[in-house]
Amino acid sequence: MVGGKRSRNFDEDDGYRDFRPRMPKRQRIPPVVQLCKEMMPDIRTLGESIKAFEEDIKFLSEAIANEFGNEEYFQEALFKTINAVVVEQPHKQPAIALLTMVVNAANPVAGKSILNYIFDKMQGWCTDSINSDLEVTSSETGPWNKIKLLLRFLSLLSPMVEEDELILLYQRLFDLSVNLNNLHSEKRNPLSEAIYCNTLLNIPYLFYFSRGNESLRGKVAELISNVESSYVVKHTNLSLIKEYNTNSPYESVQWVSAVLPNVKRVLANDMQQLFELFPDYSGMMKPQPGNQGFNDPLNLPSAEQLESFSGLDRGIGSIDGMWKVPRYSYRVYLPNQVGEFETVVPFTTYGGMLFEDIIIDIVESMEFNRKEVAKQVVTLDLFFKPGIFTEPGQSIAQLIALHEENPIITTYKIEDLAIEKILSMIFKLPTVSHPFAYFYTLLVEICQNSPKAIAPVFGRAFRYFFNSLDGLDLELKLRYLDWFSIQMSNFNFSWKWNEWEEESIKYHDTFYSPKVTFMRNLIRKELRLTSSRADVEESLTDEFKSYTDSSFVPRSDLVNYYQSFFKDFQVDPNFLKDNTMYFTQACFPFNELVQDVINYFHKQPLDRNVSELLTIFEEIQKTYGGIIVDFNKFVVTILLQALTFSGNRSLSHANKYIGDSQNDLAEIFTKLEIDQDSKERWIVEAIIRYWNNNSQNGYLIVDTCKNFELVSAKSILNFSFLEDRGRNWGLVDATSIESTFRTLTELSLRRDASVETFVFLFERLSEIASQTVKELGTAPDAAVIVPEDSGDITKLELSWKYESCLGFIKSILRKYADEYATSIDQLNALLKEKVSHEKTKEIVANWLSELQQL
Structure with missing residues (x-):
């Protein structure tokens, strides 16, 4: 502004505009929103800092007690945050329960509201359990798994809740599991086993904050006695889902068989084992009236209503779905690998079973946040009593030395525990809950966060699976192959190959040796995962360099294949080159005519006339038919290899060429005197032999031919x-x-x-x-x-x-x-x-x- 007037340079009437950005007015965030933005993340991370834990409980409880009832926005944010932690990060439940009870002592209305919110969520999942239209997300673990976790949280609140109400919840769930189990006397009921195991696993949590409650102990003892006498465990031995066909390195234990003995042992001897597992937060507790109750009784579906859902095979959640078949323990880190001690808490203890349950819950329910999962599973020890696990990152050599010096020292490694449970989900039969990529990248993330501590843990797993290859299930061999190769590709293909040299030398020339087959497939897969072949080759010892030959069939077989087309003409092996069509090589007598076939396919579809192709093949037959053994087979092979060669830049190119030429091929094939089976076999063989140096590409292009109905699924399998x-x-x-x-x-x-x-x-x-x-x-x-x-x-x-x-x-x-x-x-x-x-x-x-x- 000059002299009170706008400067002429910025006079819009003269065609000028002021292009200075118009900044939006800064909106004032309501105080309650700001409070929630600051407080809710603190609730979600409660317990992650041991030093600040007591201070966090005091600060957060005071803020919740004072703020509760003032703003609906605050209450909704609080309820949703607590629920999310309870069902996604169950290891933090005790911290959230402690916070809730300290709040309850200061503001019983707030405590009652939290209690009823959780109870209502539990009721909602009970209702959803018979909802055939229930839609689940990728991170949904299932209604019954949610009920398990919500019951666990309510159990932690035992000091503030009426005892009989809690016991009644357990009794009704046990009754339901028994009724489901009795629907068919001989047949296993998956949902019954899920409810039975989940509910039993929660019982010790009743005593987390009620250690000296004799009345509660008596009621729980009676509860356990009743379910023990009424629930018949059905031992189901399905060999189809066993990880090992022969020579299993360990004896697996069924969840439904192990859970009751584990719970009884942890509650025995004045609960000594339980209090060695759970930390003591009594110093932060506030006196509870113990009179809080639920507004309404839990309305559970009947066994009859649940019967059609009880197979747990209707896509109702990842963890619920795990109960479809009998659930077994899974081992990777066995004592005989390191010395006469365990590095993973045994599954035949309550702690071992609980740790497995919690890690599976974290991994499955937080699939949307891989980085957080990677962090939480290896810091799980922070939420249990100190001394259960060794110092993070301690090597096996250090453990052996410490164990020899003091045989009663703990040898459990949190890294081994976390990795073993994630591997148990990758190697689960018959199905996996999430795409394999999630688990593979999760393991990569964990290793990248702490490579010195985790890399040796992976190394021991690699060795374990390699040593078990002879008896390992076929599907699991493929999963092991995928995991190993992806892990290596993320860590510069570094592996101590010399460890496997003896096996390779001994059986190098065999065809079916499981270990040699694995090594050969692994190196070929690593070569496909990198654009730098040298990276892989440099990591290999001399013994394994021969496995870098990625040929599907040996070169001699490939020469024989091409020679089989001719008589009185000798195929020169020197002209068989990767990604190049042999029939266009200068040594081939009518390479120019074959090139004409390729040129035809390079034309736009509208510019083609199939008579051109027919003319080319007529000339080949007329002039060179005398040296061709089976002209029909030759025509099929030339056509498919010409298309494969034309589209060899990428799979999408191959799809385009084959799709554009589908009608031309069909017309020519009708003129050939061949049966369908022979034609389809020749098509598959022509493509796989062209891509002999990269059979994965070959099979993917064969898939394209199947999609365009040039070959059948049966013909691919037959080949x-x-x-x-x-x-x-x-x-x-x-x-x-x-x-x-x-x-x-x-x-x-x-x-x-x-x-x-x-x-x-x-x-x-x-x-x-x-x-x-x-x-x-x-x-x-x-x-x-x-x-x-x-x-x-x-x-x-x-x-x-x-x-x-x-x-x-x-x-x-x-x-x-x-x-x-x-x-x-x-x-x-x-x-x-x-x-x-x-x-x-x-x-x-x-x-x-x-x-x-x-």
């Missing part, structure tokens, strides 16, 4: 499991195995899918197993046993092949149980027809009988 002089690539090559599972999974998702292809694969694998056991000469009633340290490599190879084949049958029956369960009679008939070995029939027939329970 993968062809026998070639005793070698069966479908049993050992990871890309082929992944293709098989991918093919079957896609088929299972189709509403109109026929079970014919599933039955075909079962039949094919049964034939391979039967032929192999015949070659072994095993007695009909004897099990096939892989001989240890045998000098007879032929017998070893056949034994490994048999185990691989049987393992494949087990995996497909489990993974596609719904499809196979509809054809059990047909499968039993095929088994009887195709397999003469009685022991093999007995094993597979038992798996078939288990299908209805999956």
Whole structure:
């Protein structure tokens, strides 16, 4: 402004505008909103700082007691925050319960309101448990898991709640579990087991803040006695879901069998074990009237209402879904790996079972915040009594030395505990709750946060699985392969390969050795995960350099494949090059005509006329037909390899070329005198042989051909499991195995899918197993046993092949149980027809009988 007038330079009437930014007026945040922004994060992190814990309890309780009742906004924020912590981070429940009771002493209305909010949430989940329209998110653990966690929190509030009301909650849940269990006397009821185990696991929490309550002890003792006498544990042994086909390194324990003994032991001897587990917060407690009650009784659905939901197979949440099949303990860090001591709290103790339950809850319910999960699972020890675990990051060598010096010192490592429980979710059969990528990246995150402490823990797990490969389930071998390769790709492919050299040297030239197969597949997978081949090669010792040859079939087989097309013409191996079409090489007599086929596919679809292709092939047949063994096979191969070559830059390019040429191919194929099975086999073979150096690409492009109906799912499986002089690539090559599972999974998702292809694969694998056991000469009633340290490599190879084949049958029956369960009679008939070995029939027939329970 000049002299009270706007400067001419900024006079809008003259076409000028003031372009200075107009800043929005700063809005004043209401005090209650500001209070919540400051207080709620403190509630969510309560207990993470031991030094500040008492001060945090005092500050937060005073603020809540004073503020409660003034603003609805504050109350809603408080309720939602408490509920979120209770169901997502159950290890913090005692801290939140303590805070609630200190608030209750100062403001009983606030305490009562929190109590009833949690109770109402519990009632809501009870109602939702029979809601067939319930929609769950990826981080939803399920209504019954939520009920478990809310009951646990209410149990922690025992000093402020009427005893009989709490005991009644337990009694009603136990009665429901018994009623569900009794619906069918012989049949296992998954929901019954879930409620039974979850409710029992919560009982010790009644005494967290009520250590000297003799009245409560008597009522709990009676409660446990009643459920022990009325609940019949049904021991279910499903071999289909066992992690090991043979030679399990440990004896797994079923949750439903272990929970009651664990709870009884922790409550025995004046609860000494319990108080060694839970910290003592009595110094921060305030006297409680103990007269708070629930506004209404809990309205539980009846067993009859829940019957149709009790299989827990209707997508109602990740943890509830884990009870669909019997839940077993899972081990990775065994005592004999490190010395005569445990590094993970045993599952056969209440603490071991509780720690597993809490870690699974954190990992499953907070999938939306991987970084927070990575932090919480390795600091779990902060929320329990000091001294249960060793100092974080302590090495095994240090532990061995300390244990020798003082045999009663604790050897439990929080890192081992956390990693083992995450691995238990990756290696869970039959299903995994979240995409594998979540668990893999979570483990990477944990390691990146503390590499010196965690990397050795991973290393011990890698060794454990490698040493157990001979008996490990086929699906789990693939998961191990994925986890190992992803972990290595995130840490510069660094691994002590020399540890496995002895095994490699001993069985380097075998085809079916589980360990050599794993090493070969692992190195090939690592090469696919990097654009820098040198990074992988530099990490390998000389012994493993040969595994960097990523050929699907040996070069000699590839030469034989191309030679099989011709007579009176010799294929020059020097012209077989990766990612290049052999038939266009200068050495090939009519490479220019083959190039014309490629040029045709490079044209825009509207500029093509299939007669051009027909003319090219007519000229080839006229001039060079004399050197071609089977012209029909040659035409199919040229067409598919020309398309594969044209689209070899990326999968999307390949899809485009094949999609654009679908009609042209169909028209030419109608003019060839070939049966459908032969044509489809030649198509698959042409693509896989072109991509011999990267069979994963080959199988993905074969998938494209399947999507465009050029080949069937059955033809892909048939090709993968062809026998070639005793070698069966479908049993050992990871890309082929992944293709098989991918093919079957896609088929299972189709509403109109026929079970014919599933039955075909079962039949094919049964034939391979039967032929192999015949070659072994095993007695009909004897099990096939892989001989240890045998000098007879032929017998070893056949034994490994048999185990691989049987393992494949087990995996497909489990993974596609719904499809196979509809054809059990047909499968039993095929088994009887195709397999003469009685022991093999007995094993597979038992798996078939288990299908209805999956």
